[in-house]
Amino acid sequence: MPLEEIQHWTWVFGRAQQMMLDYSLREIEKARTNDPETPMSGFAAAGGAMLKAQTDFWSDSLKLWQRFLMPEEAPSEARALSEEIGRRADRDKRFSAPAWRDSPLFDLVRQSYLLVSDHLLKGVDAIDGLDARQKERIRFATRGFVDAMSPSNFPLSNPVVIEKTLETRGENLLKGLDHLLSDLGRGQLTHTDSGAFEVGRNVAVTPGKVIKRTPLYELIHYQPTTPQLMRTPLVIFPPWINRYYILDLNPEKSFIRWAVSQGLSVFIVSWKSADAGMKDVTWDDYILRGQIDAIDTVRDLLGVDAVHAIGYCVAGTTLAATLALLAARGEADKVRSATFFTAQVDFADAGELTLFVDDDQLSVIDALANDGFLDGRYMAATFNLLRSRDLIWNYVQNNYLLGQDYAPFDLLYWNGDTTNLPALWHRSYLTDLYRDNKLVQPGALSVDGTPIDLSLVKTPAYIQAGREDHIAPLQSVWKLTEHFAGPMRFLLAGSGHIAGVVNPPTSGKYQYWSHEGTAATLSEFLEKAVETKGSWWPDWIRWIEALDDTRVAARAARMPGKGRLKALEDAPGSYVRAR
Structure with a gap:
């Protein structure tokens, strides 16, 4: 012009x-x-x-x-x-x-x-x-509208798309239309080349065996790589809203492989993706027949009194409830330590996800879950909306308008590998925890008829938060320190909900902040915390070793399938492959 x-x-x-x-x-x-x-x-x-x-x-x-x-x-x-x-x-x-x-x-x-x-x-x-919540809802909607209306999202107002269209004589638009129609057919936005990855081939490849299968989970025991092992084993509870292998993406990024290399006997729960047969599954099931059952299984298998436990995100929320139930029953000694990866128990400042918990949203969930389970694509879309500029509109431009091929990226492959959720339990989670914040109210929630109280939890706790976490905000994760009664170590990792956790020492990326003394508030912690470059994983293993560094030989039941529980199949098992 x-x-x-x-x-x-x-x-x-x-x-x-x-x-x-x-x-x-x-x-x-x-x-x-x-x-x-x-x-x-x-x-x-x-x-x-x-x-x-x-x-x-x-x-x-x-x-x-x-x-x-x-x-x-x-x-x-x-x-x-x-x-x-x-x-x-x-x-x-x-x-x-x-x-x-x-x-x-x-x-x-x-x-x-x-x-x-x-x-x-x-x-x-x-x-x-307007009250704060109303204003936040309007702000969220406005930001979503603003991102959607960016001129970069439309072919005639994006000069890069115009140049590409002239250069390819429109082939980019035809290729982009093919991508769009494919995504409409599968009901989900594609972020990466799904054909580049396969569970058990190049993701989730740490050697191990499935040694137990229940209607709710599979238990995987990993092959030791050191001659001596810490006597206290590690049981990991990943979030049931995702596949477990976020902690085992590939050999370089795998927290599981790294933990094994540190001399830990490592077990992980692989949750079953919900189907119509799980319509009656509730909070009690994930705590009693999920977490406590797995803890008791590992204790009995190895003949130990206690385990170290990790709960990631929502599984950390139920791990807190598990600890409270064990404390109420006089069985707190079953867990030697508890580590929380970006987990919340107090949802007063739980961030933008709380905007999706009102009567209208709950009605939508009820309508979508008429078979007794909620399609995981709904949750994936919700999380994408929290970062729409990066996880939606970026791909609209690159893959629909420019017609670019999808780049292979294991993290985005995992992100799109959705898991269905039991509808009854998911609705209860949203109402009792996110909306009504009952977990931090002593006696407001019960497990198997036993009222629980987080203030009774004295188990040593390692609490990790992400500085840029948009799912479990820093200020919300900090609140764990205000409800437990035992010794705690709070650590702030650089980056967000995933990269802040999955940050191996070999990557040399990011940093973490820690404080060796006590801090009464998050502001005080941030003021006194010392920054350390690189991964926080070595800090965590030093904390574990300080609790109990007794070693035993890597033999008998310490070898997957060689103890009382025989191997059912090789890791990563069947549940992680079920769609």
């Missing part, structure tokens, strides 16, 4: 915004006088901040248009605003390609979009008369 045409259209749009700004200023002035004949007067009295935010928007819009309409004559504040937005746009990976800067028209498009986005979100913050 010739420069003259660009200047003409920027003048048109600029004049339109100027007219709207003038009108807005006139109405504000009328409202300021509280003229009873002015329909905006009541609104102004209740929402003056909103009106100010609107005025600021039109003022900034005018500055931006002036910068593009008359680049040499624009006032300094207009140039400064444009330069600031331009720098932000360059850092935003949606608009970082040179094509967004090379054309004045598309540079204007991206800067206008970012300006509108900022002011829409500021407008939410300026709304008066």
Whole structure:
């Protein structure tokens, strides 16, 4: 488009915004006088901040248009605003390609979009008369709308897509349409080349045996790689909303393989993906016939009094309840230590997931779960919405509009390998824990008829949080320290819900923060914590060894399938493959 045409259209749009700004200023002035004949007067009295935010928007819009309409004559504040937005746009990976800067028209498009986005979100913050939860719901919806309306998501407003379309003579759009139709057919957004991975072939490959199978889980025992083993074994409970092999993605990233190499006897629970036969499964089942059953199985198999236990995410929530039940029964000594990976027990500050727990959302879940289980694709879509820019719209641009091939990425393969959930239990989890926050109310919840109280838990606990976790926010994970009564070590890892946990020492990535003393609050911890580069796994194993470093020979029942429980099949087992 010739420069003259660009200047003409920027003048048109600029004049339109100027007219709207003038009108807005006139109405504000009328409202300021509280003229009873002015329909905006009541609104102004209740929402003056909103009106100010609107005025600021039109003022900034005018500055931006002036910068593009008359680049040499624009006032300094207009140039400064444009330069600031331009720098932000360059850092935003949606608009970082040179094509967004090379054309004045598309540079204007991206800067206008970012300006509108900022002011829409500021407008939410300026709304008066709403409680915090209502405002957060509006903010979440607005952010989702803003991300969806990005010009990068549409072929005619994305210069990179236009260039690709001309270069390939439209083949990119046809290929992208094929990707889109395929995803519609499977009912799920594709993030990676699923054909590049296979469970048991190049993911979930740490050697071991399935030694027990119940209607709820399989128990996998891993092959030792050291001649001596710690006497106290390790039992890992992964979240039942995902496949267990997030902790065994590949030999380089595998927490399981690394734990085995440290001399631990490692067991992991592989939860069954729910079907219609699990419609009556409840909270009691996951605690009694899941976690406690697995703990007792390992104790009996190896002839030990106690185990170390790990609970990841939601399995950490039920591990806390398991510890409280054992304490109430006088059986707390069955667990020597408990480690919590990004887990929550107090849901007062549980983040954006709480926005999905209201009567309307619960009604949707009920409608989707008419066979007694909830399709895992629903939960996958929910988690994608929490990071829609990265997990939805990024793939719309790359795979639907640009027609790019899917890159092989084991983490995204696992992310798309969904697990169905028992509907009755999932609904109870959302209402009793997320909505009503009963787990931290002594006696509000029971297991097998026994009221539980987290304040009775004195088991040594290692509590790990992720600095950028959007599923289990840092401030929410910290609250575990406020409800347990035993010795605790809190550690903050760099990155988020997955990369903050799956960070092997060999990667040399990220960092963690720890504090050797006590901290009464999260703020105090953050103030006193010392940063250490790299993985936090070595810190954890030192903590485990300090509790009990007694060693035994790696023989007999310490070898998978050689004890009282014989091998049923090789790891990773059958449940992880079931769809």
